[in-house]
Amino acid sequence: MSPTLRVGVIGATGLAGQQFLAALSGHPWMKLVKVAASERSAGKRYAEALLDGSGRSRWYVGEPLDPAFADLTVEDAREMTADGLDLVFSAVETEPARELEPRFAAHVPVVSTASAFRYEPDVPIFLPGVNLAHARLIDAQRKNRGWKGFITPGPNCTTVGLAITLRPLADAFGLKLVVMTSLQAVSGAGRSPGVAALDMIDNVVPFIAKEEEKVQLETKKILGACSEAGITPHGALVTCTCTRVPVIDGHTEAVFVALERRASVEEAKQAMRAFGRDFLALGLPSCPQELIHVSDAPDRPQPRLDRERGAGMTTTVGRLREDPALENGLKYVLLSHNTKLGAAKGAILTAEWLATQGYVG
Amino acid sequence: MSPTLRVGVIGATGLAGQQFLAALSGHPWMKLVKVAASERSAGKRYAEALLDGSGRSRWYVGEPLDPAFADLTVEDAREMTADGLDLVFSAVETEPARELEPRFAAHVPVVSTASAFRYEPDVPIFLPGVNLAHARLIDAQRKNRGWKGFITPGPNCTTVGLAITLRPLADAFGLKLVVMTSLQAVSGAGRSPGVAALDMIDNVVPFIAKEEEKVQLETKKILGACSEAGITPHGALVTCTCTRVPVIDGHTEAVFVALERRASVEEAKQAMRAFGRDFLALGLPSCPQELIHVSDAPDRPQPRLDRERGAGMTTTVGRLREDPALENGLKYVLLSHNTKLGAAKGAILTAEWLATQGYVG
């Protein structure tokens, strides 16, 4: 398809970084050539950098570590350069992202899972198939900042399934109000320390710091209209409550919407099922066969049964029904994989699209 | 206070029935004198009726079985009479309730956890402290049906916390719209078979048969106005999605409301904290010190930490905040104990109140 892209991952030893490595293993036209992490890991083989004090490997991703990646030497992220790279994936935390990402963006595109730049006016929050028209901002960003590259963060993992499923409804019927409650998996919180087992056995924690604000803001930005002047957030009202439940992977969201125009259940299902055809037709390596799978079963989606649909890249919608309590109301439940579509694999899919559009290399 | 009431429990061997026995142990003025279950158990000592084929006890309540109750002889519920009883608690399933409860109600009051009669126009769904004015229906019910006694079912366990917390908001600020998502415990589903472990490890099930319809209907009935002609359901629009999560006891609910008049967070907290003072002042044996506890902690309520507040009879509210997406909007999270306040102990508290008002004996 395209010539091989040489990519680097910063924040490579954390859980988000590991997910990048898992997703890049065997990629048909991306080749991982550099990995970076904190000073502590610098100079070690990647596999060794994962060992804790007791010799336990902190490789927490389900897929095995690619032996080729195990032998890469970890660089200090503050000292690594963009030399020899066509693209950088960033899996660092918000604070270090503020310094590290611009340093790389001066030279090459940076596709990130960090939130540091999500709310800047000249930065699009790409969600593949949903708002690729926001790519218009990239040129503005380069110009504003004097960069050869650019930064495109993906959305918060909880925003992902919500924005994907709202897009076809907004397009077809207009969107006025969104009320959402999330039941989020623990993997989203990383692992050092992440969520404590004491909080997740026989329990629910109905609070995730800053999550609701992110979802409310990002959903409207992603669904917004983009001109050269920037993005106008979508006018729908969006409110949510975010909770953590004892699930490893897969965020479940109960969604209630009021639409501009009435949609029957069948019309809504049809809109979701038809969504993204043009994007799917590109046949990108990390793209699933459906962006949204609508289930007619009465008791789906369920995280353990549905999260791996489309290799973790398809959002599953179920229980779609009319909601007489809201104006032109619908309600449904969605499930999206927070550490695949909602993190590294989603970022890689974005990068694949950017590459096919000539933004990379 | 009052002379001792002699009570019977039908459906005594199931999980709901066990909860009645646990709650009646040591009751200051109710004495359990009869227990009934299916034909299979009839004639056995209660403790023996709990044994399964392998000799395992199916006593699943946390509190130990009262030794005095262990020795009661189980009667066949279809043959047991109301003789010698002042009151019957019913913990049977919906279908048998249709036949069994009227048979006892012909003679004595029946306080039930079954849904069989909840939706009859002359039957109140009592929620202690919330809608006791609905007691006016009791006389109508007796007259309509020619019974000496009457039937008063409690609400579905998911309705309980919702209706309790909406009552002070509706009274003080008017209520227009309620959007709720529940995260329900597995104990609500009983145990034979109840929820399968395969569904509740690393998973959420976003569907509970008939639950949403019950919550929507019952909430409006409980909050409704009662005249001699019957109950006029409250005019608020109510919608919900009910899910099952890996929690033993305690239903968590994320609630979004639109009010008639704006309420600040402090005003709403104040209304909830002041709620039920007159009822609390009666000092009934099963009544907690607060009907609603409002927590200011950012991450509460949590089922494992808050469900036993007030010995399982206090509903905990947390995360109360304004919701700009809704008209005069508020959102909050509540937690109520589904098998205590939401089942047997709630029914016993209702019976205590009925007794003090002269409806029993």
Next chain:
Amino acid sequence: MSPTLRVGVIGATGLAGQQFLAALSGHPWMKLVKVAASERSAGKRYAEALLDGSGRSRWYVGEPLDPAFADLTVEDAREMTADGLDLVFSAVETEPARELEPRFAAHVPVVSTASAFRYEPDVPIFLPGVNLAHARLIDAQRKNRGWKGFITPGPNCTTVGLAITLRPLADAFGLKLVVMTSLQAVSGAGRSPGVAALDMIDNVVPFIAKEEEKVQLETKKILGACSEAGITPHGALVTCTCTRVPVIDGHTEAVFVALERRASVEEAKQAMRAFGRDFLALGLPSCPQELIHVSDAPDRPQPRLDRERGAGMTTTVGRLREDPALENGLKYVLLSHNTKLGAAKGAILTAEWLATQGYVG
């Protein structure tokens, strides 16, 4: 390799049967042509037979249902014949197995996961790569019973990992004593009703009916010597305690052994790693690359991380260390997939081997 075998599955709608269907999907030289279940399902399409009263699918296997199998018509197992079949896989419960399996074995080989015939003197309990020499019993069985086919049950799922890991130790160092405690997954108990969620949240159940007796008996039979006269159970003393823990798939076992001759940790690891080379060399379709994977990590095996090794067909051993409390003592922890190697896929691997040895077709 060999011509395509036409196979049938009886008990096809249960959890064990579903696992057969999942494992047969895409099999290079087995073709599923008949499925049977109870009378209730007879005559329905397989996919429809899985629906419960509320329209929920009871397909509980992680892998999706093969669309080709969804359209098979379910037959009544009591009426299905062996016509057109080369082989029958049996996933029925013990009681129906007593009647159904002989009826098919009269005509074709029956490879079963049921325990009904495991303890008959002329029936081998095959564990692929471990005791294939017991195939000598097949001719005796045919002669004794006058069957054209035969019955070969696989071991109880808890026996599987134990017998596989003991075999190389017994062969190399002699085996005197085995003390084992299992921590078993819930999927082993099926699903109707299976294990209740109430028992598996914040809990362990230290009892599984009849499990310990099976493990103790089967381990000695599998490791025993086989002559034409039958199997002489291995002389080692074997004791175990079996518990159920909140894990979906994968049985963990803590094993302590006393050997005839001292083995260093390295020698024991070496014996396990070298185990089964000849069998692996056959390259059977369901055979993994290692029968036993020995991990040097301090904290493995773990069910969630190790159960899918070798597509669920490799047993993982970790924490192998000397045990000074026992004579020539070793201790280790093992993990084997109870519903893959320990059930349908193990049975299919056995059938593959039987086919290559001329016992089928």
Next chain:
Amino acid sequence: MSPTLRVGVIGATGLAGQQFLAALSGHPWMKLVKVAASERSAGKRYAEALLDGSGRSRWYVGEPLDPAFADLTVEDAREMTADGLDLVFSAVETEPARELEPRFAAHVPVVSTASAFRYEPDVPIFLPGVNLAHARLIDAQRKNRGWKGFITPGPNCTTVGLAITLRPLADAFGLKLVVMTSLQAVSGAGRSPGVAALDMIDNVVPFIAKEEEKVQLETKKILGACSEAGITPHGALVTCTCTRVPVIDGHTEAVFVALERRASVEEAKQAMRAFGRDFLALGLPSCPQELIHVSDAPDRPQPRLDRERGAGMTTTVGRLREDPALENGLKYVLLSHNTKLGAAKGAILTAEWLATQGYVG
């Protein structure tokens, strides 16, 4: 009984320290007068010292915080003195214990849950009712070290149930070999960070650092004979494997023993049931009515159902049966509460006994 003892708790803000506060609330003759923690907490009200950066309380014990304790001012443990104290409870980690405990022991008795001094020859590891004869070492310790007070650590939480249940067997039948596998709760690992939820959903971790060595060493020391010269460890061989399972509280242990003399199941149950009568007769405030409860149910003990027996101070034994694989063999399953008997409440019971024997004040 005795005059009120003034006690202090060091390490008061951690999970173990919180358990001391929960257990001291309402104590009839111990009064908590000082609490100490790290420098970070010094000077704050105790309730404030528990708040994290987001205002969330880190009070993780099930029982509510005693309001009287909430107002105590936390001192810096390195600067707090023994002035005004009769006794210090230590809940600090091993490393700080090495420095802090001797500083207090110079003046008053220190009863500790830390392991720092457990393996010193002049330090008894007290387990109430099991080895109080080891109190003879206290005088030697005082003399050796020139202290007015002394240090008595309790055992590791996993040793507790094992040593208690072995004591009556060893006394009555002689003890030769112990093989144990533990299934441990997560609360034993504390909370910062403690066990990660990612490790405890759908998983078991078969490794706890240093745990097995502690259990093996401590069990033999506790069961050992004590002369003025010190303790001679018991001669039994003890081996174990320790695992972590998704349970909040309550360590389950599967135990296999070989005895010097044969014991029938009934004799062994009898020995366990009769155990500790003299100690129980003292009627100490934290002492349960039974040290060991032997259940005849086939499927007990279970952590969620049995851990609170005797307010968390009774060890439950079940599934006691003969084990033909071992010489005079028995096997059983035990359950003890790791954060009550196995931690603070156990230490308080020890202190109660020491006080009645004149070792305190």
